[in-house]
Amino acid sequence: MTRPTSRFVPVEAEIIERIRQWRNSDRVRSNMLDDTLISESQQLAWFRGLPLASDRHYRVFLQSGRPVGMLYFAEIADGECKWGCYLGEESVWPGSGLLLEIAALDYAFGILGVRQLVAEVFSDNPAPMRLHEVFGYRKVDERECRTKSGVQRTLVRFEYLQAEWLEARQEVLGRLPRAIQEAAALIQFA
Amino acid sequence: MKDKILVLMSEIAAENGVQLRQDITDATVLLDSGLDSLGFAILVARLEEEVGFDPFTLMDEPVYPQTLGELVAIYDRFLPR
Numbered sequence: 001m002t003r004p005t006s007r008f009v010p011v012e013a014e015i016i017e018r019i020r021q022w023r024n025s026d027r028v029r030s031n032m033l034d035d036t037l038i039s040e041s042q043q044l045a046w047f048r049g050l051p052l053a054s055d056r057h058y059r060v061f062l063q064s065g066r067p068v069g070m071l072y073f074a075e076i077a078d079g080e081c082k083w084g085c086y087l088g089e090e091s092v093w094p095g096s097g098l099l100l101e102i103a104a105l106d107y108a109f110g111i112l113g114v115r116q117l118v119a120e121v122f123s124d125n126p127a128p129m130r131l132h133e134v135f136g137y138r139k140v141d142e143r144e145c146r147t148k149s150g151v152q153r154t155l156v157r158f159e160y161l162q163a164e165w166l167e168a169r170q171e172v173l174g175r176l177p178r179a180i181q182e183a184a185a186l187i188q189f190a
Numbered sequence: 191m192k193d194k195i196l197v198l199m200s201e202i203a204a205e206n207g208v209q210l211r212q213d214i215t216d217a218t219v220l221l222d223s224g225l226d227s228l229g230f231a232i233l234v235a236r237l238e239e240e241v242g243f244d245p246f247t248l249m250d251e252p253v254y255p256q257t258l259g260e261l262v263a264i265y266d267r268f269l270p271r
Contacts (some may be wrong), residue, residue, distance in 0.1 A: 002247055027221065064252045090219050091256035093246060094234045097227025126208065127226035134228060176228070177235040179244065 003183040004093045008059035008071055008103055009190040015060060015067055016047045022070070022088025031086075031125050033155075034148040057112065059189070061085075061100065068092050071103055079115040081108060095180050101131050102173070102184050109162040111189055116161055123154040132158045134175075136168050191241075191269065192216075192262045198236050202229050216259030223258065243268055 011019065020043040022028055029035050038046075050058060055076045061069040069087040085100040108117040119137060121128045133139070137158035145155045173181050196214065203210045203225055210224040220230065238244045245268040246252070255261035 004246075004252060063254075066252075087221065090221050091254045091260070092221075093252070093254050094220075095227055095231030098231055101227075130206070130208065130226060131228060177231045179234060179246075180231050 003179060003186055004064040005062075006099050006103065006183065006187045007062040007065075007190060008107065008188070009062055011047060011050060011058050011060055013047065016043050018067060019043070019060070019070060019088070022086065025088070028086045028088065031122060032147070033120075033145070035151065036148050057107075059107070061087075061096075061103075063093060063096065068096065069100065071100055071107065073104075073108060073112060076112060076114065080118060081112060081114050082118045082120060083108060084119070093183070095177070095183065097127070097131060098176060098180050099183055099187065101135050103187050103189075105135070105160065105165045105169070106187065107189055109165050114162065116159055117165075119158040119160075120155050121158070123156050129156060135172055136160070136164065191265045192258075194240065195233070195237070195258070195262060195265070198233055198240075199223070199225055199229070202232050202236070206232075214258060216257060216262070218258045219256055220258060220261060237265065241265070241269070 020038050020040065024037050029037070050056070055074065057073040057076065059071045060067050061071055068089040069085060071083070071085045073081045073083045075082050083104045085104060087096055105117065108114050119132055121132065123142065137160050139156060140159050141157040143155055144152060146152055173184055199210060206229060208224060208226060208229060211218065211222070214223055225233070234244055234246065245264050248268050253264065255264055
């Protein structure tokens with residue numbers, strides 16, 4: 001065994017209950033704008049709507065074949081989209097969050113072909129904020145918002161241009177530990 | 191091994207300006223420890239420099255740690271005897 005493979009595959013019916021459990025966990029839900037619990041019927045409706053939704057892409061993160069999290073893109077329009085991700089499983093290869101960051105940029109600019117990628121993070125969630133800064137996102141805005149359950153929080157907006165990533169990718173990956181660089185070479189999209 | 195890991199976690203957290211949880215035990219879930227993904231990648235790299243191996247490259251089947259105790263056990267398992 002060397003480095004884990006990372007495959008990002010479309011959502012299949014067999015996994016939607018596991019995704020719902022991930023999504024409903026306190027660790028994941030507390031960092032979502034929609035922080036309410038998702039019911040089985042809501043999850044089924046979401047899944048059934050996926051083929052019709054051209055403005056959203058959801059991919060399951062398979063780490064060496066095992067589902068461990070989600071990578072998703074929303075509001076895909078006019079050369080721009082927002083993205084988000086989470087690790088649903090807690091037992092993951094150390095550094096998996098970095099692989100999600102790399103996959104998000106490669107998928108958005110290489111597969112979706114958008115010109116700008118937007119990430120929004122709550123200001124009290126330091127881990128993704130720091131990773132976005134490490135990768136070279138520009139912090140452009142902070143605004144107050146309310147989550148779906150009514151909690152007031154501050155949302156920080158980050159942006160990244162396609163041209164910036166194409167120019168910076170090699171340099172950014174070069175600053176990361178060697179294991180991450182090797183694992184990044186094993187990222188695949190389906 | 192556990193002490194070495196905890197010392198390195200503290201050093202990496204300090205270098206990167208992140209706050210480790212104060213009450214880390216064997217049962218602490220690594221994703222909740224305060225160290226982020228980059229921190230853990232650096233931890234594995236630093237441990238490889240210090241102990242001479244990366245256990246995650248030596249496994250026949252991938253087994254990844256959920257807690258600090260599991261991380262320590264993985265390193266202990268691959269320590270040269």
